[in-house]
Amino acid sequence: MGERVVPEPQRRRRRPTKQGTVLSAEAIVATALRLLGQHGSEALTVRRLGAALGADPSAIYRYFRNTDDLLLAITDELIAVAQQGWQATGDWQADLREIGRRIHRAYQLHPQTAMLAAYRTTGRAHEIGAVEVILGVLRDGGFPDAEAVRIYHAFVDQALAFAALDAAASALPPAARQADEGVWRETYARLPARSHPHIAATAPLLVAEMSTSGYPPALELLLEAAAARLARLRRPAG
Incomplete structure (x- = not known):
């Protein structure tokens, strides 16, 4: 073009x-x-x-x-979908959790697009609005500016990375996706305890866990780490 x-x-x-x-x-x-x-x-x-x-x-x-200009507009539209209907509650952890879930969900609705768009920076209205909202949640939650920016970076990259990863998995042909999931049952769950004691001990849990997205627990770990950092910052010196 x-x-x-x-x-x-x-x-x-x-x-x-x-x-x-x-x-x-x-x-x-x-x-x-x-x-x-x-x-x-x-x-x-x-x-x-x-x-x-x-x-x-x-x-x-x-x-x-050109088509790249169009792709940036498409990316900004996915960001708009993620923001639609969101309202702040004043609880920074609850608000970030909901924003993260919305980002992940919006990209999963369009997996083929997510693989092209998750790593792009648009500089357009909806992305600018999202950056403003997330930084506002963190700053209003009590994070100093440097911490707010650091956590914003980790939070957004985590959400988009999982969005792209899960989109790529869901975009696989059904047979390939089922084969990948079957590896946990057919290979890992059958490894002997004498050679792989840790895998054998956790095999049923692995089979159940690895068929789902890792984003929800990863998001919780990030929020817990952010809360711990905030608590340390608020702790009186000495």
């Missing part, structure tokens, strides 16, 4: 496309999300988008400079 974006007032298409869609940045992002879910990263082309929208592919240029 080229580097020519039409100014905002000139963008809106006056007549619907062949599919009955009034072309807009929002419609393009929604269609791109759907195509990515159906076909993976190969779907992110102006040709496929134009066909799905019933518009000339060159019309996409009116809204996005």
Whole structure:
């Protein structure tokens, strides 16, 4: 794609496309999300988008400079989905827990997109809003600025890393996913105690645990560590 974006007032298409869609940045992002879910990263082309929208592919240029610009808009839309309906409670741990769960859930709804988007930084409205909210939760919770930024970094990277990991797993073909899960039952659960005593002792727990996402317990560990740091900071010196 080229580097020519039409100014905002000139963008809106006056007549619907062949599919009955009034072309807009929002419609393009929604269609791109759907195509990515159906076909993976190969779907992110102006040709496929134009066909799905019933518009000339060159019309996409009116809204996005290139496919990377579009991907950043898609990423920002996932962030918007994660924030939708969230309300602060004033309890920083409860608020961060809910934000983390929402981020993870939003990306799992779009696993193919999550694998492309989880590591991107958009600098757009919804991402900026999310950064402001999370830092606010931490600073209002009593964390000094340096600690708030450090915990923000760990919290967001943890949520996005698990989002990408779990998205990649869920995007596997069903047979491959079932085979991976079966390894814990067919291989690990059958290892003898004489050679692998720790695996053998915990095998039933491993089989049950490793079929689920590691994000919920990881999130709790991070929150507990953050709470311990805050308690140390509040402890009187001496």
